[in-house]
Structures are given as C-alpha cells and as structure tokens.
Amino acid sequence: MGEYLAVDVGGTKIAIGLGTDTGQLLETAILKTPAEKAPQDVLDQIADQALAMVHRHGVALEAVGVGSPGPLDGPVLLKTSNLSHWEGLNWETGLNTRLHVPVYVENDATAAAVGEWMFGAGKGTRDLVYVTISTGIGAGFVVNGRVMSGFRGNAGEFGHLVLDPAGPWCPAGHYGCVESYASGSALTREGRRHQKESPYLDGKESVDAKTVLQGWMRDDPVCGQIVDAATERLGRGLSYLIDLMNPERIIVGGGVGVNAPERYLTMIESYARQYALPAMMAVVQFRRAQLGEQSGVMGALAVAINRQHNPNSLGHAKES
Ligand SMILES: [Zn+2]
Structure with a gap:
C-alpha cells in the first residue's frame, strides 16, 4: 500500500508532507505561496515537490489531501482577496492530472478538524x-x-x-x-x-x-x-x-x-x-x-486517508 500526500495551502506558505496511513510524516517541505503566479504554475510547483519527495522515499502514492483556504466550490477555489490570481484553480483535476491518484479537498478549518479527530x-x-x-x-x-x-x-x-x-x-x-x-x-x-x-x-x-x-x-x-x-x-x-x-x-x-x-x-x-x-x-x-504547528499538514493528510478508506464519506457533493 502506498503513502499519502498532504498539501496545506496558506496565504503565506504552502506545506507539503508525505505521510503514512497511521499519520506518520516521512518528510515535509515548505513553499512560499506563489500568490502572483497563475494556477497552472502553482500546481506545477506543488507537483514537482511532491514527485521529488515520492522519488526520494521510493514509495508509491495512494491519494492526495488538500486543505485549502475558502471560499470553495467543491474542489475549486473561488475569488479570495489575498489569492485573487488563483480564482478558478481546481485542486482536484489540477493535481490529479499531474500525480495520477485521487485528490480530496476540504477547506482548511475542516481539514484541521479531521486531523485532530484522527491524530490529535x-x-x-x-x-x-x-x-x-x-x-x-x-x-x-x-x-x-x-x-x-x-x-x-x-x-x-x-x-x-x-x-x-x-x-x-x-x-x-x-x-x-x-x-x-x-x-x-x-x-x-x-x-x-x-x-x-x-x-x-x-x-x-x-x-x-x-x-x-x-x-x-x-x-x-x-x-x-x-x-x-x-x-x-x-x-x-x-x-x-x-x-x-x-x-x-x-x-x-x-x-x-x-x-x-x-x-x-x-x-x-x-x-x-x-x-x-x-x-x-x-x-x-x-x-x-x-497538533500545533502541524495541524494544517496533518489535517490534509487525515483528509486523504479518511476519504480513501471511507468512499462513502464524500465530503462536498460531487457533480453528477
Ligand atoms: Zn464576519
């Protein structure tokens, strides 16, 4: 069984973590939030970091969890004041086409709640x-x-x-x-x-x-x-x-x-x-x-694990 990627997106930094399904982080990396960049470049940067991590640890990736600022429309970021260049960024399709595993998205507070629920x-x-x-x-x-x-x-x-x-x-x-x-x-x-x-x-x-x-x-x-x-x-x-x-x-x-x-x-x-x-x-x-400082990245990790293990726990409604 593979490992999980956690992406915790904040206004000033993005934390990326590779973790096991028992909540153990193998590695974390911090990117400065490229707020001025276009969505495609943001997704490229995250995917590059993720693939390098996966390669370093010689593991397979099982799923990705994203804790994103809101407001969201499902997996899509709507207009926000501090990340206005990212309007319309779709975490799910954007990371799925780059990493080829299921991607699950929650708003950041919900993700942190899931992290405390599973691991805190x-x-x-x-x-x-x-x-x-x-x-x-x-x-x-x-x-x-x-x-x-x-x-x-x-x-x-x-x-x-x-x-x-x-x-x-x-x-x-x-x-x-x-x-x-x-x-x-x-x-x-x-x-x-x-x-x-x-x-x-x-x-x-x-x-x-x-x-x-x-x-x-x-x-x-x-x-x-x-x-x-x-x-x-x-x-x-x-x-x-x-x-x-x-x-x-x-x-x-x-x-x-x-x-x-x-x-x-x-x-x-x-x-x-x-x-x-x-x-x-x-x-x-x-x-x-x-979970303190790790609450964001552990939350995103928990979202990935929970949704992958509980297919009925759909999070936001899917388009039909
Ligand atoms: Zn208010």
Missing part, C-alpha cells in the same frame, strides 16, 4: 467541533463519525455568525460577528485602542494579541477587560454550536487557541456554560488542539 485531541470521538482562533476564527465538524463539509465545502464559518449587528465592522461585509470580537485581530485592535489606559500596554512599542494576553496574565485591568469581553462573545457563540450539535468534544486550536494560557480555555468554557442548555453542557469536553 479528538481521537476516539464521533461528534466533535474544532474551533480555530488565530487572525480569524473558523470551525470544522465531525458529525456521527463523518466529516461535515457542507454542500460545496464551506461549512464551518463559525467566526462570521453575527452576534450584534451594531458591533465592530468585519471585512466579510457585516458587523458584530464572533470574529470581530474574539479573533487575534480583535484582541490586537482593542489592545491598540486602549493602549494608553493600560499600565501594562502603555509605552510598549508594538501591541498585538499576544501582548494583550500577557497583560491579562499579569492582572492588567484593561487587558483583563479586553480578554473578558472576547471570551464572553466566543463562549456565547460556542453555546449556539453546543445547543445545535450536541458535541462530545470541543477542540480549541489556532495560534491564539493553542498558545493562550489555560485560564483562557476555562473562561470560554464557563461563558459557554452560562448560555448553553445544561444537558448539552454536562457532556461536552473542552480540549486544546494537540
């Missing part, structure tokens, strides 16, 4: 919600032991649930979504706005989400208020998911989610508890993501 903090569960908190906020779901991709692969835009239409503006085109209150960008924005009032932040050369979290841990009252407001909104948003989906586990990942102190997780959980139904809250476990 979600192992052994059947119903999980994965939430990524970094610059933005997203989610991925496993429901009844199957990956929930949505009709065209875009399920899980948890960050853009609007909590208050009078809230902060969001570039997605609305106001007051979860992301506008609780993302790393929101922590940075609030930290900068209140820098002068904060004994910890005042005089700092640069303020970002990390600085705000540090100030909070040192009992700075302003940072405390910022983090409290953000975790309240996040906990409230999660209470909607908990009530809708009755998950067994909530896995918190992403740059902020993974690096924030333990207290941050406790606060999100206690705010979710204020709003979610007690029967749902009684059974859900909050866990931190385990």
